[in-house]
Each structure stands twice: as C-alpha cells, then as structure tokens.
Amino acid sequence: MRFYEYEAKQVLAGYGVALPQREFATTADAAAEATSKLGGPVVIKSQVLSGGRMKAGGVKFADTPEEARDHAAAILELTINGLEPAGVLVEEKRSVEQEYYAAVTYDGRAKRPLIIFSDMGGIDIEEVAEQYPDHLSRTHFSASRPFSDFTAKVAVASVGVTGRDLNQLTRIVAGLARLFLERDMTLAEINPIGKLDDGSIIALDCHLDMESEARNTHRALLQEIGVPDDDNRQARPPTQFEIDAANVDAADTRGVAGNLTQFDGNLGLIIGAGGGSLTLFDAVRAAGGSPANYCEIGGNPSVSKAAALTKLICEQPQVEKIAVMMNVVSNTRVDIVARGVIKGCIEAGFDPAEKIAIFRIPGSWEEEGFALLEKYGVEYVDRSVSMHEAAERAVAKMGA
Amino acid sequence: MAAMFIRVDIADSVQDDPAVCQQLVEVCPVDIFELDDGGRVRTVEDNLDECTLCDLCIDATQPGQIDVVKLYRE
Numbered sequence: 001m002r003f004y005e006y007e008a009k010q011v012l013a014g015y016g017v018a019l020p021q022r023e024f025a026t027t028a029d030a031a032a033e034a035t036s037k038l039g040g041p042v043v044i045k046s047q048v049l050s051g052g053r054m055k056a057g058g059v060k061f062a063d064t065p066e067e068a069r070d071h072a073a074a075i076l077e078l079t080i081n082g083l084e085p086a087g088v089l090v091e092e093k094r095s096v097e098q099e100y101y102a103a104v105t106y107d108g109r110a111k112r113p114l115i116i117f118s119d120m121g122g123i124d125i126e127e128v129a130e131q132y133p134d135h136l137s138r139t140h141f142s143a144s145r146p147f148s149d150f151t152a153k154v155a156v157a158s159v160g161v162t163g164r165d166l167n168q169l170t171r172i173v174a175g176l177a178r179l180f181l182e183r184d185m186t187l188a189e190i191n192p193i194g195k196l197d198d199g200s201i202i203a204l205d206c207h208l209d210m211e212s213e214a215r216n217t218h219r220a221l222l223q224e225i226g227v228p229d230d231d232n233r234q235a236r237p238p239t240q241f242e243i244d245a246a247n248v249d250a251a252d253t254r255g256v257a258g259n260l261t262q263f264d265g266n267l268g269l270i271i272g273a274g275g276g277s278l279t280l281f282d283a284v285r286a287a288g289g290s291p292a293n294y295c296e297i298g299g300n301p302s303v304s305k306a307a308a309l310t311k312l313i314c315e316q317p318q319v320e321k322i323a324v325m326m327n328v329v330s331n332t333r334v335d336i337v338a339r340g341v342i343k344g345c346i347e348a349g350f351d352p353a354e355k356i357a358i359f360r361i362p363g364s365w366e367e368e369g370f371a372l373l374e375k376y377g378v379e380y381v382d383r384s385v386s387m388h389e390a391a392e393r394a395v396a397k398m399g400a
Numbered sequence: 401m402a403a404m405f406i407r408v409d410i411a412d413s414v415q416d417d418p419a420v421c422q423q424l425v426e427v428c429p430v431d432i433f434e435l436d437d438g439g440r441v442r443t444v445e446d447n448l449d450e451c452t453l454c455d456l457c458i459d460a461t462q463p464g465q466i467d468v469v470k471l472y473r474e
Contacts, residue, residue: 302430303405303449339405339449347401368453368470372405375472 001210001233004047006089007225008206011183012190015175018202020094026087031072032065034090041093044071049233050081058085061093082236094202099192101125102155102173104180107140115139115155115177117169121192135159147181149174168201169193183221184214241316245295248308255301255332257309257340265290267357267398268313268322270306270341272298276327276387283391284323289398292319300332306340307347314348314355321357323394328383334361334369342376353377357397360390403448408432408457409467415440420461427456 003011006024013019023034024047035042046058053059058080062068072088099121107114118136120128129136137158141151152173156166172193180188187209194204212233215222222229238246241262249258256272267289271280277296284291293313297306313322324341326332338359345352359373362383373380381390414420421441424433430450433441457466 304446333452336452343401343404343449346404371470372472 001212001215002049003208003210003225003227003233004049004086005045005206006047006087007227008208009089009203010225011179011208011221012175012203012206015179017172017175017190018200020092020202020204022089022091024087025072025090026076028069028073028076031088031090032069035062035065035068038090038092042068043091043093044068044075045089045091046075046078046080046085047087047089048080048083048085050083053080056080094194094204095197096192096194096204097197098195099204100161100169100195100201101128101189101191102169102176102193103187103189103191104177104185105187105189107138110140112140113143113177113180115141115152115173117155117159117173119159119161121194125191141177143181147174147177152177164199165195165201172201172203179208183208183218184211185209186211241293241312244312245293245309248305248312251308252302252305254305255297255299257297257301257305258295260293260295260309260313262293263291264318265292266318266320267394268292268316268319269295270297270310270313270322270324270337271326272296273326273329273332273361273363276325279327280323280325280387280391283388284395286388287392287395289391289395292316297326297337298329298332300336301340303336303339303343306337307344310341310344311348312344314345314350320398321355321394323357323391324359324361325387325390325394326361326363327387329361329363331364332361333364334366335372336365336369337361338369338372338378342372342378351377353379357394358390360385360387403445403471405471406448406451407469407471408443408448408451409469410441410443411461411465411467414461414465420465423460424457424466427460429454429456433457 009019021038025031025034041063044060044062046053058075058078060071062071075088076085101118101121103116105114116138118128120132120135137155139155149170153170155173156169161169176188185208189207190203192204195201239262242260245258245260269291271277281291281294313319342352345355356378359378359380370380418439424441430447432443432447434444436442
C-alpha cells in the first residue's frame with residue numbers, strides 16, 4: 001500500500017526526521033494561500049501514486065502565490081501514468097548543497113531488512129549501484145531485535161560521510177529504519193535527503209509502501225493521516241478478471257484460490273505454496289514465458305473452489321494454456337487440486353490434456369493426484385523436477 | 401455438473417437403521433450425505449467430488465455398507 005508524498009512525510013515527521021515546511025492543497029486557490037503562508041518561493045508537487053512526476057510536468061516552482069495558483073491549476077489537471085492527482089503538495093523551496101539517498105527494504109535472499117545509503121542522491125539508485133558502487137552501502141539488520149543507531153551510523157559512514165553530517169544523517173536513517181520496522185513497511189525511501197546551505201540536513205522527498213495486510217494493525221495511523229478505510233491504493237482499478245477471481249475466493253472459506261493479478265500474457269498460472277507463487281511467476285518469466293496472471297492457491301481449497309478459479313482463468317480469451325505449479329505442499333492436497341483443475345478445464349470446455357501445459361504439485365496425496373492426472377492425460381512431474389524446470393517445460397509448450 | 405471422480409454406493413441395509421443414516425450425514429466433512437423426506441440417506445451429487453477419502457462414512461457403518469469408488473482408478 002503506497003502513500004502519497006504528503007502522507008509519507010506526516011509519518012516520517014513522527015520519527016524525528018526534519019522536513020521542509022509544507023501544506024497539502026486540493027485546489028489552486030488553496031495552493032496560493034499555502035504559498036502566502038509559507039512566505040517565500042515554493043515547489044508545487046503533484047500528489048500522485050506514480051514516479052516520473054518531474055518529467056511529466058508534475059513538479060513546478062513558484063515565487064509568488066499567483067504563480068503557485070497557476071502551476072497548481074495545471075498540475076491538478078495533469079494525469080501522470082494514467083493516474084489523477086489527489087492534490088498538490090506546496091513546500092518551501094530550499095537551496096541544496098548536496099543530496100543523499102536512503103532506503104530501507106527487505107532483502108529476500110538474506111532474509112533480513114536492508115539499509116541502502118548513498119551520498120549520491122536525487123538520481124536513479126540503480127544507476128549509482130552500477131556506475132558508482134563505492135558511493136553506495138548496503139547494511140543488513142535484524143527485524144526481530146530493537147534497531148540500534150549504530151547500524152545506521154555504519155550505513156552512513158560506509159560511504160565516507162563524517163563529522164556533523166554523519167550525526168545528522170544517522171538520525172535520519174535510524175528514524176527511517178524504525179519507521180520501516182514499526183509500521184510494517186515493505187519500502188521506506190528518502191530520495192533525496194538534502195544538505196542545505198546552513199549545514200542542516202532534511203528529507204526532501206519520501207516514498208513509503210506499507211504491507212497491505214498490515215492495514216488493520218495500523219488503522220490508527222491511517223486515520224491520523226486521513227486515509228479512508230475504503231481507499232485500497234491500487235495502482236489501477238481492478239479488472240473484471242481480478243474481481244471475478246476475488247469473488248471465487250470469497251465465496252468459499254476453504255483454502256485460498258484467488259488474489260489474482262492480471263497481466264497481458266498468454267500462459268494462465270495456478271500457482272502457490274510457501275511463497276511459491278512469486279518464485280514460479282518469476283520462473284515463467286525467466287524461461288521466456290508471458291504470464292496471463294499471477295495468483296495464489298493453497299491452504300487446501302475445495303475442489304469446487306479450485307475448479308471455479310481454473311474455469312475463470314481458462315475462459316480468458318488471451319489464455320492459451322495453463323500451468324499448475326506449486327512448491328512441495330503439506331497442508332494442501334495434490335489430489336484435491338488435481339480434481340479441481342481438471343474439472344475447471346472441462347467446465348470451461350477444454351480438454352485438460354491439451355489445456356494444462358504442466359502440473360507440478362508434489363506433496364501430500366500425490367500418488368492419488370498423479371493417478372487422476374494420468375487418467376485424464378495431463379503431463380505431471382514430481383519433486384525431482386524443480387520449479388524452474390517445470391516452468392521451462394510449460395513455456396516450451398506454448399505455441400507448440 | 402455430475403460427479404467426475406468419486407461415486408459413493410450405499411447398501412440398502414443402511415436404510416434399515418435410521419441412526420446410522422443420521423450418523424452418515426453428521427460424520428461427512430463435505431456434506432456428501434443427506435436425508436430425504438422419508439428419512440432415507442442419499443448422496444448429494446454436487447458434493448461427491450469434494451470427498452476427502454477420510455473413510456469416516458465407512459467407519460460409521462458395517463463393513464461393506466458404504467463403498468467409496470474412485471472413478472479415476474477404474
């Protein structure tokens with residue numbers, strides 16, 4: 001769940017991070033009034049849940065309230081990457097001597113949170129990592145123990161920052177890390193952090209993404225910053241395919257068969273188990289395949305639920321074949337899922353042997369499941385075939 | 401849609417004991433059994449494929465009174 005910049009800065013302020021004076025405005029007149037109140041040159045920023053605001057004309061500078069009104073009026077009309085702004089952030093314009101970058105996210109491989117810090121802020125961090133690796137530090141820390149400022153200091157000092165700057169930046173990075181842990185963020189990023197001509201250091205922009213499932217836990221915070229309960233913060237409205245899948249999942253409480261995201265490919269995916277969905281989705285792409293969807297299945301859904309999801313996916317006009325793949329399952333039964341996907345294919349009017357490119361679900365009741373798949377002529381593999389290899393086989397069948 | 405994977409055969413002798421008929425309805429975790437208006441037990445076609453092969457129905461009856469047939473094994 002992504003936050004608008006004005007909301008993210010409200011959250012960040014609660015962690016002791018210095019920020020420019022600012023006002024959120026939803027009309028051009030309010031932007032002009034905010035400019036008067038701030039009393040000097042301002043920057044007007046579109047509040048839209050998308051990157052690329054500067055390039056799209058969503059960030060403008062104004063010296064007077066009248067200029068701010070004109071810019072705000074233009075920005076409020078501006079759609080960026082298909083998204084309309086929620087308003088504009090009117091912020092005092094500060095003169096910056098140097099820019100830094102700080103982010104906290106999870107490192108899936110290390111299975112620990114990670115601080116990324118650079119003394120080259122304001123530009124694409126991937127570019128810094130590639131071209132100026134000495135200017136970027138990566139510092140892991142524990143998600144289960146209280147965060148220590150020393151870790152933040154190590155992250156900042158690793159790129160050669162010293163003295164007063166080191167102390168100020170340590171406080172900012174420590175605040176960001178604590179915010180990340182306490183508010184269940186998946187990404188907390190400040191880019192840029194600016195060192196002003198008076199030597200003080202403040203956060204100029206902020207990007208926060210919170211784990212969607214943590215909404216309930218942080219309901220008080222969301223209410224405090226004015227996020228309505230029904231604001232789902234999706235980057236785009238759900239497609240009919242996604243709505244139908246959500247309805248399949250909601251109609252039957254047994255297990256999970258839903259959480260579907262539509263993509264523009266031709267290989268339908270029925271995937272899941274212990275984080276397997278993401279791995280398998282990536283494996284299909286790595287094999288050159290083009291998924292028609294992401295989804296999650298697990299927790300032992302009923303046959304009818306698995307069948308309904310399969311039928312829905314098979315019925316999408318762009319779906320040529322489906323791949324049914326999971327990690328090794330324990331609490332989900334192979335035979336029950338096999339029954340569901342075969343039934344779903346047949347109900348959608350397809351021959352399972354043709355429509356199912358591969359079935360790779362090893363685990364509980366697999367012998368029963370494999371007998372069933374054999375009866376219907378579906379190609380299946382056991383755990384001796386890796387998830388990546390199974391994905392490759394599925395992709396190889398596309399267009400064959 | 402008719403059941404594709406599972407068939408459950410109920411012996412006529414089951415119907416002689418209303419308590420057993422009732423027990424079948426109660427033990428099945430996926431509601432494969434129901435009583436008709438006359439108190440006789442019968443299967444629910446829509447639920448047959450949900451059978452988890454738990455054998456609770458077999459345990460609730462005398463040997464041979466309930467037969468769970470895996471159609472894909474035939």
